[in-house]
Amino acid sequence: MHAELSRTPDDLPIKDEHVGTDSEAMRELAQKIEDLIYFPEKIEKPARISKIWEAFSEEIQHHIDVDVCALFRVDDRTHEFALKHWRPDDEEDNCRLEIDAQIECGMFAWIINRRLPAVIPSLVFKNRRTLIMLPLTTQTKTLGLVMVVTTIQEGAITHERLKLLAILAKQCALIMENTLLYAQLQKEHASLQKAQQRIIQAEKFSAFGRMTSGAFHEFLNPLNILSGHLQLMEMSDLPADQIRDYAALMRTQTDRMAAMVKSLQRFSAPRKRDCRVVDIAPIITDAMDMARNRHADADVAFELDMASGCPTVDINPEDLLRVLSHMLDNAYEAIPQSGRIQIQLRSGYYEDVRPSREKMVVCRLVDNGNGIPADNQGKVFDPFFTTKDIGEGTGLNLSICYALIQSMGGTITVQSEEGQGTAFSVYLPAAS
Ligand SMILES: Nc1ncnc2c1ncn2[C@@H]1O[C@H](COP(=O)(O)OP(=O)(O)OP(=O)(O)O)[C@@H](O)[C@H]1O
Ligand SMILES: [Mg+2]
Incomplete structure (x- = not known):
């Protein structure tokens, strides 16, 4: 990271920061590192881009005096940068103007191509303000860019401070990427579930078809036996004991049908x-x-x-x-x-x-x-x-x-x- 940052052009001077005694410096550094490590825990779960932005822009203020802070996101379809979040509320127009001006003079493309933070003078914000541009990149993706507007002079922004902001931006980019991947996964999961439900529905219809054809078959057998014996009883003068035998047989068939209806009722309404x-x-x-x-x-x-x-x-x-x-x-x-x-x-x-x-x-x-x-x-x-x-x-x-x-x-x-x-x-x- 140090080697990359040191590639900042010579016309953007970066000073070393001098802090009191060694132990004081160590304490301050340890605190900053701790802040960075625990930064992801400050983000409400499940994370949303707006919440990540809130936590990130607040965290930046702990490291530098911020006048205006804005997030530009890359549109996945058009690949263009669009202003998504900014603070304070009334700085929307200036943020848009600044980024347009930076795009026009080629600075924006230069920062994005290098994927490194940069300190540059503002073209829009008055009274000699400085811009700190922090690209939000991961190994595979450029998610956006954060523009920090500060009254601190270019030369007074130390290498260490810029490095801290760059680490913070890297963390923010990773959290954003994970959040977007998670959202995409949820979307795919939901569509898979829908497809699965459609398959289950189709399977239900086919099971219903099998069930009704099975039921017709099961009812036809006893019905045939019943109608056959009824015909026999109509056609001939049968002795009383034969009629009793037929009646007993017919009763077993009606019992069988009643048992099947009972089972079906239980099957169709299990509670x-x-x-x-x-x-x-x-x-x-x-x-x-x-x-x-x-x-x-x-x-x-x-x-x-x-x-x-x-x-x-x-x-x-x-x-x-x-x-x-x-x-x-x-x-x-x-x-x-x-x-x-x-x-x-x-x-x-x-x-x-x-x-x-x-x-x-x-x-x-x-x-x-x-x-x-x-x-x-x-x-x-x-x-x-x-x-x-x-x-x-x-x-x-x-x-x-x-x-x-x-x-x-x-x-x-x-x-x-x-x-x-x-x-x-x-x-x-x-x-x-
Ligand atoms: N333990 C088992 N081992 C082998 N086949 C089984 C076993 N349990 C169920 N089956 C199979 O599943 C089929 C359906 O079982 P189910 O209990 O629903 O009806 P059934 O036993 O055929 O009829 P019923 O229970 O009305 O006497 C059985 O006919 C049999 O082929
Ligand atoms: Mg059985």
């Missing part, structure tokens, strides 16, 4: 209802015990591996019990003869599911069943997706589980390898 802050471990133990009882005759080991001291969660405990029960039944159904189902409970920060670094509790259901083919892994949460035979399964349970966990502020992910097994992870935000 965050009756939530309370609870410890999740007893709910998992209950779900496990119930599954063990339901499948007592099978050669399947149900195991628990729960870390102690997991945070509480704000959920509907009955809904979570239902979710775990459905998922345990799915795991059981995926095991051909004998196998193992384990529930693991952990907590921590899982940035791949919650980038906001919110603490989560995760309940992982791991089985060593058939696994899910890669092609199907993205479909298991779709309503009506099932690999069971017609009339065997609704294909609604996992989609209901997903909607219920979402309504509690959580999410479910799936990992699976065909022939090896499957792991479903239920993530819930920690309440404590």
Whole structure:
């Protein structure tokens, strides 16, 4: 920096500053360095260019007597310099005139090309004022220029003072560049989010299409059975016990349709209802015990591996019990003869599911069943997706589980390898 500054032309004399005793000089220097180091902390966060300017122009006044101070910014599109901020308020016209005059005599271009501060006489401000021009540059960019108008004579502006102002301008340029980059990043992030929402919306429409065609298919089967048996009953004089058999069969079909409508209702309006802050471990133990009882005759080991001291969660405990029960039944159904189902409970920060670094509790259901083919892994949460035979399964349970966990502020992910097994992870935000 010293070498660069010393390239200031000979007609702009720069004196060395003489300060009292050595220790006094050291103290003053240390104070100035400290001011410079802590300058970025004086800027309100999140930073805005106007706030950076306020802090910067105030800081300049600690180092030199300032009459007028102005910030010219480079317009990114036109690459021209434009007056953006100035103080005091009534000096706008003089600032514009000064910079026009400096541009006309070539001084402005010279300063910008050298990317170094300069001390020059004012062409506009009267009474022998001096200009200190501080280019705001970073390694890659020229962001603007600060013009300081002072009554201090050119020759009395010391090399050290100019150097301090140059360091301050460098700091200001870096903060401005970071602020502009951050603003640009936020803009890009917002547009990415919009694009992502559009994709989600499109995916919702296609899931809705799959759901309605699945629903029609599921309702058509029992409807066909009903109408077939009604026709049979109309056409012939059937004995009473045959009619009773048909009626029983028809009732199973209407029950099936009613169950599907109920499930669909629950799916379409899952609500965050009756939530309370609870410890999740007893709910998992209950779900496990119930599954063990339901499948007592099978050669399947149900195991628990729960870390102690997991945070509480704000959920509907009955809904979570239902979710775990459905998922345990799915795991059981995926095991051909004998196998193992384990529930693991952990907590921590899982940035791949919650980038906001919110603490989560995760309940992982791991089985060593058939696994899910890669092609199907993205479909298991779709309503009506099932690999069971017609009339065997609704294909609604996992989609209901997903909607219920979402309504509690959580999410479910799936990992699976065909022939090896499957792991479903239920993530819930920690309440404590
Ligand atoms: N643990 C698992 N291992 C392998 N496949 C699974 C597992 N869990 C779910 N699946 C797959 O996801 C599909 C959808 O599951 P879901 O519980 O929604 O419906 P279903 O089990 O087919 O029907 P229902 O629950 O009404 O009996 C299943 O048919 C199965 O193919
Ligand atoms: Mg199921």
